[in-house]
Amino acid sequence: MTKKVGVTDTTLRDAHQSLWATRMRTEDMLPIVSKLDEVGYHSMEVWGGATFDVCMRYLKEDPWERLRLLNEYIQNTPLQMLLRAQNVVGYKHYPDDVVRKFVQKAEENGIDIFRIFDALNDVRNMRTALEAVKETEAHAQATVVYTVSPVHTIEHYVETAVTLQEMGADSICIKDMAGLLKPYRAYDLVTAIKEEVDLPIQIHSHYIGGLAISTYLKAIEAGADVVDTATASLAFGSSQPPVETITAIFSETEYDNKFDLDSLFDIDRYFEQVRRERGFERGVTRITDMQTFSHQVPGGMISNLVSQLEDQNSLDRIHDVLNEIPKVREELGYPPLVTPTSQVVGVQAVFNVLLEERYKVIPDEVKSYIRGYYGRPPAEIDPEIKELAIGDEEPITCRPADLLDPMLDNIKDEVEHYAEKEEDYLSYALFPQVGLKFLKERKQEKDIFGVDDEDKEVKEEEEEMNLGEI
Amino acid sequence: MTKKVGVTDTTLRDAHQSLWATRMRTEDMLPIVSKLDEVGYHSMEVWGGATFDVCMRYLKEDPWERLRLLNEYIQNTPLQMLLRAQNVVGYKHYPDDVVRKFVQKAEENGIDIFRIFDALNDVRNMRTALEAVKETEAHAQATVVYTVSPVHTIEHYVETAVTLQEMGADSICIKDMAGLLKPYRAYDLVTAIKEEVDLPIQIHSHYIGGLAISTYLKAIEAGADVVDTATASLAFGSSQPPVETITAIFSETEYDNKFDLDSLFDIDRYFEQVRRERGFERGVTRITDMQTFSHQVPGGMISNLVSQLEDQNSLDRIHDVLNEIPKVREELGYPPLVTPTSQVVGVQAVFNVLLEERYKVIPDEVKSYIRGYYGRPPAEIDPEIKELAIGDEEPITCRPADLLDPMLDNIKDEVEHYAEKEEDYLSYALFPQVGLKFLKERKQEKDIFGVDDEDKEVKEEEEEMNLGEI
Ligand SMILES: [Co+2]
Ligand SMILES: [Co+2]
Structure with a gap:
């Protein structure tokens, strides 16, 4: 049995959400995704979290189109998204019909792994999302949010993980969004969960105060299966630990992931250039x-x-x-x-x-x-x-969403005139103002410039970007 | 037996040498040293390396005076210096009489621990310095420089450490100046040295690519006794790992150093302010x-x-x-x-x-x-x-310094007119041009402004700085 550590790349989602205010554009991603796809990552987190909202609100991009393109260019590596359980990719509880439809469409457009979390670790808030994922071919990763308090004991986390396994989770993620998970605590936590739960365990830490690299090391020694990293120029600070360091630490050990360092450096150089062009700061521990x-x-x-x-x-x-x-x-x-x-x-x-x-x-x-x-x-x-x-x-x-009426049947009329695909109704359901504004402007642009020409231009631009040296 | 980890603070030497081009001034140090002194550090590295040269060359400060002041204000914590063996604090081999006199004077002025290293791990180059330290009350820490090559095997390091113990070293330092020492390699290295050598082992790593925190963790698990850190705003990048993270990692474990985190934050806020005023960058991994x-x-x-x-x-x-x-x-x-x-x-x-x-x-x-x-x-x-x-x-x-004639007796005439104390002859012997220029300018200034007044002003300024809130 190999103990080879799986590594997820978060560069295209959490890393730029943490360091660049989620402002990486699809055009920044496409020239490098084939190279990322060849590294051998366990998965690439590329969608969900704040990216959906920011795409429409600030970047004038269709999040569904981004996903479709990423899925087209990334052939080997499973695509992963962060799903805020009943909050989907928004900031409040949505009715079940929205959650179900969203999961179905996300899977159809390319998501292979859904990471589902609830801020309160209230498993009732995660049930609909989990069930919806289980109805597709995708992998349902259930998450426990890590925090420090008298009630957040190791037993609490083990119990929550056991419940999530019973609810059908395919793997468990320990989400340390505040960089609070210390190495020896991680060791005990992973050991305890592994004893009771027969699922792969993934660790998601933010670097913040500098614990995360050591935390991964001890978690991996305790049997953690996958850890989350980003490319160096989008790592550190409030983002994930760097993949290069994790690779170096475990090279020539039983956990060796065998990633090609020079290839990782090429990828890093690309993103460093994008960072400079876009004017974002490196991650620093304050x-x-x-x-x-x-x-x-x-x-x-x-x-x-x-x-x-x-x-x-x-x-x-x-x-x-x-x-x-x-x-x-x-x-x-x-x-x-x-x-x-x-x-x-x-x-x-x-x-x-x-x-x-x-x-x-x-x-x-x-x-x-x-x-x-x-x-x-x-x-x-x-x-x-x-x-x-x-x-x-x-x-x-009761579960908060039990009080919510189904929504999708009632919004048809408002969106119909601007919608091009079923997914557009979801964009509106999740973000009525931002979504409608986005859909309206898209229609206006196409009415003026013509659909066919624009489509042709976009296609040409994609091909050009994909051929460019990186 | 407690496994409590000793921690050395390098903020006043290696950290600013690595990140601020060695430009921290004595006046930047004095207002905070009492607070540093109370943390409970194993030692504070405050002198040697490039600081001696830079004091005279760029800061117009007398390095001996800095040491005297630090020794006056730091009452509890042993003071440590980096001694480049036969290179002393310069960049070439000096005759034995210079090495011996330098060590004697450094000890008299307050150095409690001499860390001695040679770039080639040639123990012959370290012998005179080691002997000289052993003739004082001070602690002689002998260093092995860590690098990666087919001949730099674990056996090579164990042999070198054994030899250094036989030569009278009081402890061994593993000096990882390039941030190359990986955690599991550190574990094996410390374990192997501990098996053959009955001395405390200290690890000195630079953060660089991000290995150092994890490297300390595994080295400590293998029995390392002391690790080198700096305050957060002068840590990371090409400097040492941050003391705050190391403290957090081991708190509530058997290795707990029991440092007061809030006190560390106060110290850090002070240096962060100095950093901003002086216009230096934070350490970042590139x-x-x-x-x-x-x-x-x-x-x-x-x-x-x-x-x-x-x-x-x-x-x-x-x-x-x-x-x-x-x-x-x-x-x-x-x-x-x-x-x-x-x-x-x-x-x-x-x-x-x-x-x-x-x-x-x-x-x-x-x-x-x-x-x-x-x-x-x-x-x-x-x-x-x-x-x-x-x-x-x-x-x-032969040993290179065997070819060098004694020096101190022959430079008396050149310095006599400007020297105020025996140490000034050493400043000249080590850096003839820079040293003489410094000594001349000091004399000129005193001739013009008068000795007494200036001394009084400096004293007042010191008292003021030491009273200020930090
Ligand atoms: Co995150
Ligand atoms: Co150093």
């Missing part, structure tokens, strides 16, 4: 990133808090807010500090500090969280805070 | 750094080659030069690619490529190396190359 080691607040969340406080001319209160966050988090039942629950905790902590009285104001998203509309909190919410927020009202105990 | 994984040429050496080739309008030949380097290195008996032998290999490789004929020109430093004036090469030099370079001439077989 002091605020290191501070997660003491108060567990992710660096990205600190940046958000800093700009919120600056707006209020209250940046001098940042340390008070950082001290308030663990208290609020405890009172709200220890939600992981990941979107959207990081926002819930952060906004309440800012109010508590700036108004000089705790819970004097409780914003709508906090009330909504307490009412159960995000899912089940990891631990009980402090009864006093619950009373302050929603009085006698009882939180919902 | 593609050329990653390339060391395939051709073992250190990133710093590549930068030098690039600027040499640019001067010749021949940057397009960089890949040929990188391919030539391993050949030249083999022909010259596999010297480690560290100053000054990296220069020897690099210049020959550039000539071989640009003149379109190998060894058509052999520069003086290469001939000198082949004649044995740098010490004994790790392996035999290719006989054909030797013949081309020096014909029938036989290389020296």
